[in-house]
Amino acid sequence: MHKKERTEKLKSNIKYLIKSRGETQLSLCSSSGLTRTTIYNILEGRVVNVQQSTIRKISDFFGVSYKEIETVDFEAKEIVESSISLQGNTNPAAVPIIRESMLLQCLDKRIGELAATYPLTYYFGMACNLVGVLLEAEINGFNEVGDLLIVKKGMPASDKEKLVYGYGTGKLFITRDPVLDLNVFRVVGEVIEERFNGH
Known part of the structure; x- marks a missing residue:
């Protein structure tokens, strides 16, 4: 060609x-x-x-x-x-699974690089730039240790649920707050799927 x-x-x-x-x-x-x-x-x-x-x-x-x-x-x-396709009109996207404690150091790496070094899960749907965040601490009383959050990296639309890391607390939380101080918080991305205890 x-x-x-x-x-x-x-x-x-x-x-x-x-x-x-x-x-x-x-x-x-x-x-x-x-x-x-x-x-x-x-x-x-x-x-x-x-x-x-x-x-x-x-x-x-x-x-x-x-x-x-x-x-x-x-x-x-x-x-x-x-x-x-048996799954309807989408093909599964390979999603690297990253433990919560490793998340910050992986956020600036490319998905292709992460997919080559971390275990994978699959997401059926129209999305890209996805990571799976394996929780090692409870979040907001909703998500437990062992839950897997499928997150679309980057800054989502303001009304979407965002996974956010607080530099002061060293903890993750989920919010719809459209205004966040990026000196205090790091937005991981939009939560597009929750899998409880890895299911």
Whole structure:
């Protein structure tokens, strides 16, 4: 496949993945560390030779194969797979499971890197940039030790349930509070699923 074809495939896949996963160019940039100019130039077809490190950051963000994002038509592939999937219209996303005590040091690592070094669970649904947080302390009286929270990393919409780490207390909590002092708290991300005692 020629470079131009690969870049076209990459461009159409990014557009499809942003739309189908409910993301935006901004969320892609802020979570992957790429600049808006880089993404804009790829989507506008201004770059023929996209750097491998850029492609890896994009594929990690969406939780898709680094090799496939330039060569496979994801929209066509997912339509075929959804029509034969027993789980409805989504394919499972691999989610690295991180113990609460290891969470802070893992937050700035890419999902692809975490998935290679931590045990995995699977999430059936339209989401990417997911981590599983295995609780080692009770939260808010709702979640117990051993519960697994599936969290979409990054800053969610203001009304969503967020998993937050308090620097002062060294503890995690869940809140819908739209205004948090980021000097005092670290937002892990939006809680999208709770599994009680690992179930």
